[in-house]
Amino acid sequence: MVTTDTISLSTKGHCDIVDITLPVEQQLAKSEIVSGIATVFVTGSTAGITTIEYEPGIIADLKDAWQRLAPDNIPYAHDRAWGDGNGYSHIRTSLLGSSLVIPFKDKKLALGTWQQVVLVDFDNRPRQRQLVVQFMGE
Amino acid sequence: MVTTDTISLSTKGHCDIVDITLPVEQQLAKSEIVSGIATVFVTGSTAGITTIEYEPGIIADLKDAWQRLAPDNIPYAHDRAWGDGNGYSHIRTSLLGSSLVIPFKDKKLALGTWQQVVLVDFDNRPRQRQLVVQFMGE
Amino acid sequence: MVTTDTISLSTKGHCDIVDITLPVEQQLAKSEIVSGIATVFVTGSTAGITTIEYEPGIIADLKDAWQRLAPDNIPYAHDRAWGDGNGYSHIRTSLLGSSLVIPFKDKKLALGTWQQVVLVDFDNRPRQRQLVVQFMGE
Numbered sequence: 001m002v003t004t005d006t007i008s009l010s011t012k013g014h015c016d017i018v019d020i021t022l023p024v025e026q027q028l029a030k031s032e033i034v035s036g037i038a039t040v041f042v043t044g045s046t047a048g049i050t051t052i053e054y055e056p057g058i059i060a061d062l063k064d065a066w067q068r069l070a071p072d073n074i075p076y077a078h079d080r081a082w083g084d085g086n087g088y089s090h091i092r093t094s095l096l097g098s099s100l101v102i103p104f105k106d107k108k109l110a111l112g113t114w115q116q117v118v119l120v121d122f123d124n125r126p127r128q129r130q131l132v133v134q135f136m137g138e
Numbered sequence: 139m140v141t142t143d144t145i146s147l148s149t150k151g152h153c154d155i156v157d158i159t160l161p162v163e164q165q166l167a168k169s170e171i172v173s174g175i176a177t178v179f180v181t182g183s184t185a186g187i188t189t190i191e192y193e194p195g196i197i198a199d200l201k202d203a204w205q206r207l208a209p210d211n212i213p214y215a216h217d218r219a220w221g222d223g224n225g226y227s228h229i230r231t232s233l234l235g236s237s238l239v240i241p242f243k244d245k246k247l248a249l250g251t252w253q254q255v256v257l258v259d260f261d262n263r264p265r266q267r268q269l270v271v272q273f274m275g276e
Numbered sequence: 277m278v279t280t281d282t283i284s285l286s287t288k289g290h291c292d293i294v295d296i297t298l299p300v301e302q303q304l305a306k307s308e309i310v311s312g313i314a315t316v317f318v319t320g321s322t323a324g325i326t327t328i329e330y331e332p333g334i335i336a337d338l339k340d341a342w343q344r345l346a347p348d349n350i351p352y353a354h355d356r357a358w359g360d361g362n363g364y365s366h367i368r369t370s371l372l373g374s375s376l377v378i379p380f381k382d383k384k385l386a387l388g389t390w391q392q393v394v395l396v397d398f399d400n401r402p403r404q405r406q407l408v409v410q411f412m413g414e
Contacts, residue, residue: 001276002173002174002275002276004173004241004243035278035280036278036410036412037175037313037315037410037412039175039239039241041239041240041241041248043248043249043250043253044250044252044253045189045190045191045250045252045253050370050371050373051321051369051370051373051374052321052366052369052370053321053354053366055354055357055358056353056357057352057353057354057355057356057357057358057363058353058354058363058366058367058370060353061352061353061354061363061366061367062367062370064353065346065367065371069207069345069371070203076195076199077194077195077196077198077199077202078191078193078195078196078199079195080195081193081194081195082193082195087195087196087199090190090191090196090199091196091199091200091203093189093190094188094189094190094196094200095188095203095207095233095234095371096371097188097189097235097238097373098189098253099238099239099240100373100375101239101315101317101375101377102317102375103280103315103317103408103410105280105408105410110317110319110408111319112319112320112321114320114321115319115320115321115374132241132243132248134174134175134241134243136174136175136274136275136412137278137412138277138278139414140311140312140413140414142311142379142381175313177313177377177379179377179378179379179386181386181387181388181391182388182390182391183327183328183329183388183390183391207345208341214333214337215332215333215334215336215337215340216329216331216333216334216337217333218333219331219332219333220331220333225333225334225337228328228329228334228337229334229337229338229341231327231328232326232327232328232334232338233326233341233345233371233372235326235327235373235376236327236391237376237377237378239377270379270381270386272312272313272379272381274312274313274412274413
């Protein structure tokens with residue numbers, strides 16, 4: 001069985017990290033599927049999906065880490081060609097990935113207590129984001 | 139229902155970035171599955187899969203980013219032991235990942251207009267690559 | 277069809293890299309599923325899953341790479357707030373990811389000969405880890 005839902009949400013951009021665990025769990029509760037996988041996918045090339053312990057320290061640390069890994073203040077060929085100034089956002093997204101698969105059993109995702117599912121919006125402006133949340137199983 | 143196909147392609151190595159969106163979509167069109175997940179997996183330990191906006195600026199920026207993240211001109215223990223000079227290729231692959239899962243519905247992948255599926259071949263020579271493209275759903 | 281198993285294992289922490297290919301293959305052999313996906317997921321926010329060629333050179337190189345990418349000897353806000361000293365472990369996990377999906381066909385995972393599935397335990401102490409290994413298919 002397959003159910004495919006969409007979650008729409010607003011972000012502030014600039015490495016905004018949004019906890020989406022609850023809406024994913026709520027969609028799972030509504031689905032008829034008991035065991036299987038949840039696939040969370042963000043459409044677009046400037047935002048990614050991962051898991052973190054969602055607490056202010058880690059959120060600040062993750063923003064600092066991305067600034068070291070793919071700085072927003074060095075030249076990017078994308079920006080020279082298109083002028084939209086978000087070359088770093090594309091690079092970060094490509095490294096982090098846009099997709100996450102979480103197994104579940106008896107209606108419970110395999111997440112730990114301090115392991116939340118997050119959208120990381122790397123773009124350089126506020127965005128309206130569409131997430132696909134799909135459950136497959138039996 | 140499950141269908142498993144293989145895509146074979148030649149790369150130039152050296153961080154060659156190949157757009158594989160069209161062959162994945164063509165395999166999906168041929169499949170009988172309407173909604174579910176597409177899993178794209180590259181066999182081997184020196185190439186990965188991700189999504190990017192496939193345009194020359196981003197392609198150049200991504201190559202530069204990988205050179206900063208896991209440089210090809212620093213010593214690697216793998217190279218001292220095996221002499222094949224592609225230690226950096228292994229490290230980059232391990233960071234990027236060899237697998238991507240994309241949900242689809244009504245025969246349409248959840249990709250954005252400027253979000254392409256790419257193979258990144260990190261090896262230090264041209265390679266013939268085998269990708270597994272598997273569709274599962276109903 | 278869906279089967280969900282758990283693998284429990286001890287790690288040394290400190291970027292301990294554990295080859296889990298064999299237990300995953302053994303679980304697949306026991307399952308009734310012939311073709312589909314294996315999802316390997318580690319519960320917790322300080323360990324990740326990826327693939328590497330599991331040989332001593334690459335293992336040493338990967339530890340060096342993570343020390344460059346998210347050093348354990350710089351300040352982290354998480355550590356200032358919580359004092360557990362593993363802020364870098366959380367950041368590395370968020371970058372690497374906790375989930376891996378591998379397609380299989382005719383009971384054989386799509387892995388290459390030199391492509392092993394590994395748990396990377398980034399925490400700063402030995403840990404007992406729970407992995408979820410789920411097979412879905414037909």
